[in-house]
Amino acid sequence: RKKVTLPTLQAMHKRKEPITMITAHDFPSSHVADQAGMEMILVGDSLAMVALGMEDTSEVMLDEMILHCKSVARGSKSSFTVGDLPMGSYEVSPEQALLSAIRMTKEGRVHAIKLEGGAEMAPAISKITTAGISVLAHIGLTPQRQNALGGFRVQGKSTAGAMKVLRDAVAVQEAGAFAVVLEAIPADVATLVTNKLRIPTIGIGAGNGCSGQVLVQVDMSGNYPPGRFLPKFVKKYGDVWGEATRAIEAYKSEVKDRSYPAPEHTYPMREEDYEKFER
Numbered sequence: 053r054k055k056v057t058l059p060t061l062q063a064m065h066k067r068k069e070p071i072t073m074i075t076a077h078d079f080p081s082s083h084v085a086d087q088a089g090m091e092m093i094l095v096g097d098s099l100a101m102v103a104l105g106m107e108d109t110s111e112v113m114l115d116e117m118i119l120h121c122k123s124v125a126r127g128s129k130s131s132f133t134v135g136d137l138p139m140g141s142y143e144v145s146p147e148q149a150l151l152s153a154i155r156m157t158k159e160g161r162v163h164a165i166k167l168e169g170g171a172e173m174a175p176a177i178s179k180i181t182t183a184g185i186s187v188l189a190h191i192g193l194t195p196q197r198q199n200a201l202g203g204f205r206v207q208g209k210s211t212a213g214a215m216k217v218l219r220d221a222v223a224v225q226e227a228g229a230f231a232v233v234l235e236a237i238p239a240d241v242a243t244l245v246t247n248k249l250r251i252p253t254i255g256i257g258a259g260n261g262c263s264g265q266v267l268v269q270v271d272m273s274g275n276y277p278p279g280r281f282l283p284k285f286v287k288k289y290g291d292v293w294g295e296a297t298r299a300i301e302a303y304k305s306e307v308k309d310r311s312y313p314a315p316e317h318t319y320p321m322r323e324e325d326y327e328k329f330e331r
């Protein structure tokens with residue numbers, strides 16, 4: 053497969069071919085996504101929960117994100133990789149945002165960065181893109197602001213809310229973002245926003261009128277314990293957790309009844325050598 057670059061994504065957008073994106077948090081989750089043909093891989097700060105066991109994304113630090121970006125970058129040969137700037141690493145000033153973006157691309161080895169926020173982040177987006185680092189914007193439901201938003205709530209449901217989503221989308225486009233993630237907004241609003249923009253929209257919980265889609269890999273592959281809450285927009289395409297559980301339980305039971313390791317898993321020795329050893 054040829055390397056996916058920004059021009060590749062722009063060409064796909066032009067011919068209205070949906071762009072596929074998935075999260076990865078380490079070498080194997082990146083490798084499998086790359087091999088399965090994902091055009092884009094996001095090192096989302098959702099790794100705080102799915103890879104580090106934290107309560108929410110606000111806990112993860114830039115250094116930790118960079119470590120995970122490095123391992124994802126090593127696992128991907130062809131996908132276009134994007135690293136999420138974590139809360140606290142870009143909101144203070146455009147200068148802070150640029151310094152963090154430089155660290156994430158120079159040390160983390162990803163092709164672009166993502167940050168949350170609309171019109172208010174335009175100066176930061178402009179600063180970063182002017183320095184030659186590509187920015188994926190993220191508007192609608194922005195999980196880093198979950199406390200200020202009053203939880204994980206659908207955005208852009210009212211007329212005023214939809215107007216804000218559109219204003220934010222245009223603002224990040226004009227600031228130089230190469231694409232924008234639209235999270236948890238009504239499908240009709242996402243379609244209208246997509247049609248108004250020159251840059252692609254990547255939807256999550258935003259319907260099929262977007263230019264592409266992104267999902268968290270552990271969610272879509274079913275790599276989570278039974279009973280975990282999942283947002284309405286997630287579709288479970290696999291049962292990775294169930295498969296791992298079955299494998300580990302089978303291993304345990306075979307160790308307990310000594311059927312594992314079987315002779316074929318064992319290194320033999322010539323009988324005469326063993327006899328000498330035994331004596």
Ligand code: KIV
Pocket residue numbers: 075094095096097098099136233256266267268
């Ligand atoms: O952190 C993340 O995984 C994300 C995507 C869900 C867009 O930001």
Ligand code: NA
Pocket residue numbers: 096097098136195
């Ligand atoms: Na994120």
